Amino acid sequence: MIPAIVRTAMVSLRRDRAALALSFILPVTFFTIFAVIFGGRRDTTPKITVIIVDEDHSDASQRLVQGLKQESSLVVKSRPEPVKGVEQPEYTAETAETAVKAGTAPVAVVIPRGFGQNPIAFGSPDADRPTIQLLEDSSDAVAPQMITGLLQKVVMTSMPDLMAEAGSKDFEEFAGGLTPEQRDRMNKGLRQLRERAQSGETNNTNQGLVALHAKVVVGENKNNPMVSFYAAAIGVMFLLFTASGAAGALLDEAESGTLDRVLSSHVTMTGLLLGKLIYNSLLAFAQLVLMFLWGWAVFRLDFWSHIPGFIVMGICTAVAVAAFGMLLASVCSTRAQLGAVSTLVILVMSAIGGSMFPRFLMPEAMQKAGLLTINAWAIDGFTKVFWRDEPLSHLWPQVLVLLAIAIVLFAIARRVARRWEFA
Amino acid sequence: MSSSVATASEPAPPLRITALVKRFGEVTAVDGISLDVRRGECLGLLGPNGAGKSTLIRSIVGRVIPDTGTISVFGAAADSTAARNGLGWVPQELALYPRLTCRENLEAFGRYHGLDGSSLGQAVQRCLEWATLTDRSGELVKNLSGGMKRRLNMAAGLIHQPRLMLMDEPTVGVDPQSRNHIFEMIEKLHAEGMSIIYTTHYMEEAERLCDRIAIVDHGKIIAQGRHAELVENAFGTRSQVLARFAGGDERIAAWVTARGGQMTDGLAIFSVDHPTEIAALLEGSAKAGLELIDVSLRRPNLESVFLHLTGRELRD
Numbered sequence: 001m002i003p004a005i006v007r008t009a010m011v012s013l014r015r016d017r018a019a020l021a022l023s024f025i026l027p028v029t030f031f032t033i034f035a036v037i038f039g040g041r042r043d044t045t046p047k048i049t050v051i052i053v054d055e056d057h058s059d060a061s062q063r064l065v066q067g068l069k070q071e072s073s074l075v076v077k078s079r080p081e082p083v084k085g086v087e088q089p090e091y092t093a094e095t096a097e098t099a100v101k102a103g104t105a106p107v108a109v110v111i112p113r114g115f116g117q118n119p120i121a122f123g124s125p126d127a128d129r130p131t132i133q134l135l136e137d138s139s140d141a142v143a144p145q146m147i148t149g150l151l152q153k154v155v156m157t158s159m160p161d162l163m164a165e166a167g168s169k170d171f172e173e174f175a176g177g178l179t180p181e182q183r184d185r186m187n188k189g190l191r192q193l194r195e196r197a198q199s200g201e202t203n204n205t206n207q208g209l210v211a212l213h214a215k216v217v218v219g220e221n222k223n224n225p226m227v228s229f230y231a232a233a234i235g236v237m238f239l240l241f242t243a244s245g246a247a248g249a250l251l252d253e254a255e256s257g258t259l260d261r262v263l264s265s266h267v268t269m270t271g272l273l274l275g276k277l278i279y280n281s282l283l284a285f286a287q288l289v290l291m292f293l294w295g296w297a298v299f300r301l302d303f304w305s306h307i308p309g310f311i312v313m314g315i316c317t318a319v320a321v322a323a324f325g326m327l328l329a330s331v332c333s334t335r336a337q338l339g340a341v342s343t344l345v346i347l348v349m350s351a352i353g354g355s356m357f358p359r360f361l362m363p364e365a366m367q368k369a370g371l372l373t374i375n376a377w378a379i380d381g382f383t384k385v386f387w388r389d390e391p392l393s394h395l396w397p398q399v400l401v402l403l404a405i406a407i408v409l410f411a412i413a414r415r416v417a418r419r420w421e422f423a
Numbered sequence: 424m425s426s427s428v429a430t431a432s433e434p435a436p437p438l439r440i441t442a443l444v445k446r447f448g449e450v451t452a453v454d455g456i457s458l459d460v461r462r463g464e465c466l467g468l469l470g471p472n473g474a475g476k477s478t479l480i481r482s483i484v485g486r487v488i489p490d491t492g493t494i495s496v497f498g499a500a501a502d503s504t505a506a507r508n509g510l511g512w513v514p515q516e517l518a519l520y521p522r523l524t525c526r527e528n529l530e531a532f533g534r535y536h537g538l539d540g541s542s543l544g545q546a547v548q549r550c551l552e553w554a555t556l557t558d559r560s561g562e563l564v565k566n567l568s569g570g571m572k573r574r575l576n577m578a579a580g581l582i583h584q585p586r587l588m589l590m591d592e593p594t595v596g597v598d599p600q601s602r603n604h605i606f607e608m609i610e611k612l613h614a615e616g617m618s619i620i621y622t623t624h625y626m627e628e629a630e631r632l633c634d635r636i637a638i639v640d641h642g643k644i645i646a647q648g649r650h651a652e653l654v655e656n657a658f659g660t661r662s663q664v665l666a667r668f669a670g671g672d673e674r675i676a677a678w679v680t681a682r683g684g685q686m687t688d689g690l691a692i693f694s695v696d697h698p699t700e701i702a703a704l705l706e707g708s709a710k711a712g713l714e715l716i717d718v719s720l721r722r723p724n725l726e727s728v729f730l731h732l733t734g735r736e737l738r739d
Contacts, residue, residue, distance in 0.1 A: 004534035008520060008527075015522040015563065257516030261579070264484045264512050265535035266504065423447075423487045 001267045005275025006282070009249065013283070022245065027238035027287055028294050034230040035299050048143045049075045051096045051108035056130075058116020060162060064151075065111070067158030071150055077105065097135050106140035107147050109133070119159065120166035161193035227299040229358065232382030235291040236317060236375045237346065237355040239284045243325030244342035246280050250329045251338060254420055269421045273326060273414055280322035281315075288314045301386070308392055309385030316402035317378040323409035324374060330416040349373040377401045435498030437462060437509075437587040437618035438483065443492030445478055445642075452478040453489070454642035460587065465609075465619040467633030469626060469725060471735070475642035476622040477515060480591045483620075484512045496587060508536075511585030513577045515592045521565040525556050525575050528564060529582050536583035550578035553608060570601025577608065587618045594628065606631060626725035638729060645732050650725065657731045658723040664693040664701055665721065669714035678711050687736060692727075695720075 013019055052068060054061050069076045080088040080099070091099065096108035112130035132151065136144040156163060168186050172178060178186060253259040262272060292310060295301035303310070328345070332338040350356055352366060353375025359367050370376040381398030384390040438460035445453040452475045460466050468476045481487040483494055485502035499505035519528050529547040533539075538546055551557045554574040564572060577593055590609070594602045609632055613619060623629055629636050630650055637647035646653055667690055668675050676686045682704065684693040693704060698720055708715055723731070730736060 001535060001537075004531060007534075008523065008531045011527060012520060012522040257514045257518035258520065260481075260486050261512065261514055261518040261532070262535055264486060264507065264510075265532065265583075266507060266537050267535045422485075423481065 001271050002275040002278060005267070005272060006279045009246075009276065009279040010282075012249070013246075019245070023242045023283060023287060024290055027234060027242075027291060030238065031230055031234040031291055031294065032298065034234055035227050035295070038226045038230060047073055047075045048107070048146055049077060049105040050143075050147055051091050051099055051105045051135075052076050052078050053091045053093055053096045053108065053110040054078070055093070055113045056111050056115040060116035060119040060159060061111045063158045064119075064154060067154035068109070068150065070158075071154065073146070074150065080104075093133070093135075100135045100137050103137070106137045106143035108135040109147065109151065110135065118166075120155070120163050160196075161190050164190055164193055227295050227301045228386035229379070229383060231291050231295040231301060232379045232386075233355040233358075233375070235288050236321065236353075236378045237350040239287055239317065239321040240324060240346045240349065240374065241342065242287060243280050243284055243321040244328045244338060244346065245325075246283055247276065247322075247325035247329035248332075248335055248338045250276060250326075250417075251332065251335050255334075259420055263421065269417055270414060273330075273410070273417060277319070277322050277326055277410060280325055281318040284318035284321050285314050288318065306385050306389075309390075309395065310382075312392060312395055312399060313378065313381040313385055316381070316399050316406075317374070319406040320374045320378070320402040320409070323406040323413065326413040327409045327416070330413040349375055352376075354379050374402065374405060377405075434462075435495065436460060437464075437497060438620070439493075439495045440479075440483070441493045443479070443482060443489050443494065445475075445482060445487055445489045451642050453482065455492070456639075456642070456644055457492075458637060458644065458647075460618055460620060462618055463613075463616045464635060465613050465621060465633045467629035467636040468620060468622040468639050469624065469629045469636050469729070470622075470639035471624050471729075474624075474639045476639055477591055478642075479639070480512070480589050480620070480622060483589055484510060508583065509586050511580040511583065511588045513580040513588065513590045513593050515595060517572050517576050519564045519572065519576060519579065522563060524561050524563055525551065525567070526560040528575060529579060532579045533582045538583060546582050546584065550582055553581065553611070554578040555604070568601075570597050570604065573597050573601065573605060574608065577605070581612075588612065588620070590619060590621045592622055592624070594623070594625070626729075629725060636725065638725075638732065640729075640733050646728065653725065653728050654723050657728045658694060661694045661696055661723070662698060663721050663723050663727055664695050664704060665717075665719045666691045666693070666704065666708070666715060667717040668708065669716055674711075675713055678708070678713060682707060685730065685734075687730065692730070694723075 013023070050068070052065050054065055065076070065078070068074060077091070079090045080095075082088060091108070093110045096110060099105060100108050110133040112133065114130040115132065118129050134144060134147065164186075168178070168190075250259070253262070259272075263269060267275075288310075292301060292303050296303035325342075328342050329338055332341055350373075352362075352370045353359070353373030354362075354370055355375045359370045359376060359379070362370070377398050381395055381402070384394055384398070436459050438458070440456055440458040443453050443456045444451065454475070456475075456479060458466075468479065470476050478487055482489050483496070483501055485506070494501040496503075496506035497509045499509070520531065523531065526547055529550050530543060533543045533546050548557075551560050554577065556571060556575060556578070559567065559571060564575065567575065573593060573596075577590065580588060580590075593609075594605055597605065606628070609619065609621070613632070619632075621629070621632055633650075635647065635649055636653060637644045638653070639645070646656065648656065671689060675691070679686050679691040679693075682693060684691050686692075693700075695701065695704075701718065701720060705715065705718065726736070
């Protein structure tokens with residue numbers, strides 16, 4: 001009986017173009033949008049635009065501007081875009097402020113007159129000394145912080161001679177002066193630093209105060225790290241929508257009298273629900289396959305070397321979402337009610353379960369709340385497979401939880417479906 | 424109400440219902456019905472909407488659990504596998520899959536009844552032929568006309584070759600031509616020896632198709648027998664005079680009631696032993712100052728029986 005129920009549902013779906021589109025095209029479209037926005041095929045993170053106003057035009061200020069321009073993470077603008085091919089005058093402090101207010105850039109750096117006379121500031125700030133001004137757009141919390149840090153770095157890498165000079169002055173002031181020999185060596189060193197700074201050599205060699213060697217330990221060989229996350233995240237969310245929609249066929253059949261006719265044959269309610277669970281699971285699994293294949297074809301997701309993990313997580317996720325759909329359909333009394341309830345529940349689950357926003361970026365309490373959702377466990381499992389390359393044996397928590405969810409939800413759905421069984 | 428007990432030598436009847444009661448909250452939908460269906464018989468359940476016919480049918484197919492009473496189908500309990508094999512049900516609703524073709528629908532319901540392979544193929548072909556849908560077998564149900572859907576709905580109930588068919592108002596919403604087609608299908612089935620229960624609130628259908636008729640009202644069988652028996656039991660040899668008067672005042676109703684008649688939809692109905700009594704009625708109405716528009720004489724029908732027994736029309 002169960003294969004007959006699965007077969008009937010599949011033929012019905014094949015003839016329902018709208019349902020097919022909702023089941024397969026819509027999820028892939030959304031996945032593509034998210035993948036392009038957050039993980040796409042770009043090799044770099046978005047650059048930050050910064051406006052530079054050099055009021056000083058000194059050697060030091062020009063070296064600072066040059067250093068900032070060489071930063072790969074910044075787009076440095078010293079003047080507005082040409083209007084109808086006409087070059088615009090350089091930004092002033094006032095026009096830069098206006099530009100930040102207008103959203104042209106999230107931050108502007110104003111180097112004041114006199115900066116070059118004493119650019120390096122060790123110790124406590126000097127009230128008389130001209131200081132660099134940062135004009136920020138408070139809606140962007142990241143860009144000003146990044147510029148502040150980069151300014152410190154650029155000063156160190158593009159003006160090492162000036163830093164050393166300022167340091168030696170302070171040393172002489174606090175330590176009681178240098179011997180003639182020491183002073184000669186110091187001047188020689190400063191000359192070399194100045195020459196290297198002017199040739200631009202230091203920018204690439206000096207890494208800062210602490211020597212660093214960064215080694216990528218997770219995702220070293222990944223073509224596109226966020227794609228696997230969004231394939232799972234968006235996939236699960238749409239799986240939930242599709243599963244609840246597909247399970248809604250039960251409501252249609254109850255309303256049309258088909259359910260009564262089916263139950264008057266050899267088919268029992270348990271058999272019918274199991275048949276629908278299997279069909280919904282197959283549908284969900286097919287959606288996941290399509291989603292990840294699309295990720296492989298378009299976003300170079302490493303799909304083929306993760307087949308066993310994908311199958312394990314795919315099946316567990318598919319069964320869990322199918323059971324979820326069955327429960328929603330059995331609880332609701334009409335299609336309209338199912339539509340409203342499923343939209344509300346699925347959006348909430350997807351929001352806290354990490355389908356819309358990665359859970360690791362959420363507050364701790366939200367991360368814990370997310371564990372109550374199918375989304376979180378499914379995404380965690382897929383992340384283990386595709387991102388962390390963990391072996392199958394490490395998937396047991398996700399597998400156990402998802403299967404437990406499936407069993408519990410199906411059992412409740414079966415209990416609730418008794419209302420259709422007999423009058 | 425006839426209820427017989429099957430003995431060892433006597434095969435169990437297709438259907439035996441004993442003292443069946445089903446309540447939905449405060450409403451008693453079936454109120455102590457006892458009924459037998461004989462082999463090869465077409466029994467009509469005639470009654471207005473809400474009389475309890477569908478609840479009775481749904482109890483027989485095991486979709487409603489009665490509060491008290493028993494139902495046996497060929498001697499087996501109503502919800503047993505043997506009963507399910509023996510029963511074919513045509514629900515009032517179009518219980519079909521709209522996105523499946525005629526053939527696919529029949530195949531699906533055949534499989535649900537345990538058919539497969541060549542037996543399924545033969546059953547599907549037989550049902551398509553019976554419903555004269557062979558040339559539309561590949562058509563999606565949603566694209567069929569109302570009459571074709573009704574015929575397929577009936578064919579789906581016959582797919583597993585039951586011996587007792589329950590047809591719950593199978594002509595609802597069907598045009599006269601398609602209705603006639605459906606009657607012919609049922610008559611063919613009946614001629615082949617199928618036992619049938621046919622529920623309807625159209626007396627013409629019951630008169631044409633049914634060997635025996637049980638009149639159901641408020642969950643009870645208020646009369647049963649052959650058409651002629653029901654009429655004779657209610658009216659004997661009496662005929663009915665139907666008269667329509669001008670105006671609609673209470674004076675007409677009072678006069679009709681005083682002469683032993685009944686008013687229904689502005690129509691005065693009198694029972695008369697002999698057609699010559701019409702003259703007396705005409706004379707009486709003239710003396711009462713009533714203006715007669717139309718008068719006719721007819722033999723009582725099932726509608727008359729129902730009105731006689733309940734004081735209401737069948738389609739109230």
